[in-house]
Amino acid sequence: MNILIVEDEIGILNFLQQGLEEEGFTITTAINGVEGLEKALHSSFDLILLDWMMPKMSGLEVCQNIRKQNTTVPILFLTAKDTVQETIDGLKAGANDYIKKPFSFEELLERIKIHFRKKEETTLQLGNITLNKNTFQVYVDQKEVSLTQREFELLAYLIENKGKVCTRNNIIEDVWDIHFEYDTGVIDVFMNAIRKKLNLSKNQDLIKTVRGVGYIAND
Known part of the structure; x- marks a missing residue:
């Protein structure tokens, strides 16, 4: 499974990349919103991990622009934002889920697996x-x-x-x-x-x- 990680904090980015690659995922990274959007729109991914607060373009804007292209790739926000309105804003922008920072790698992995469950053809x-x-x-x-x-x-x-x-x-x-x-x-x-x-x-x-x-x- 191919995952795109868009995260401007290099420490978190490297931690996620290493952990997910050890789990067998193929990882592509981006360190700002503009780079993340470009990669999301020009390559095929099975899931996107998207930081909310980033330079050049926020995660919310990235998510909105991805959905304008009519893509159904699952998007999980990585965010310190946790108010009800902010959650609603993220979901309305097209996100499928969010996980609040700081988070455990085990929790994130389980969230990812949920979105990779095979859907029955029907x-x-x-x-x-x-x-x-x-x-x-x-x-x-x-x-x-x-x-x-x-x-x-x-x-x-x-x-x-x-x-x-x-x-x-x-x-x-x-x-x-x-x-x-x-x-x-x-x-x-x-x-x-x-x-x-x-x-x-x-x-x-x-x-x-x-x-x-x-x-x-x-x-």
Whole structure:
């Protein structure tokens, strides 16, 4: 698996590179945002580790620019930022996960492995919405719609659980893979984005809001 590490602190960069190479990963590095964006857009990576605060271009800007190119490569932020709003900003920019500095290498490795779990090749259907888990493509009436990877994962989860109420806590645990107290309000941000892109109203039958609980998908 090929990983791009974008980190301006050389000590952390070298530590991560050595540790991940020992685990069998192929590592490419960049020491600022501009260099990181260039490498991300001109080479193929299975995952990107991205520092938030960097010279020339912030990690947030790098993430936003990567997602403008319609790529679904998983992006994990390495950051000292940990407020709810900053977390939301990172997720809305297209990040899949974040790990707070300082962190243990073992924790980071487990987070990386989660994103490398092989996805079963399958096509999911919800009304006029078709979702291919293998190619990360979504179609509405055979017209392709671009979703971020987190939006894609959330939509897939709801479709896979058609007819069942998916609580916000279950979504945070099963989609975000977060198993501690967390602000579930970020889910609503992603659902609003999904509905807008799929042209769904809040009360449309395909995906309904269960007030105070979560969401349910139905044909």
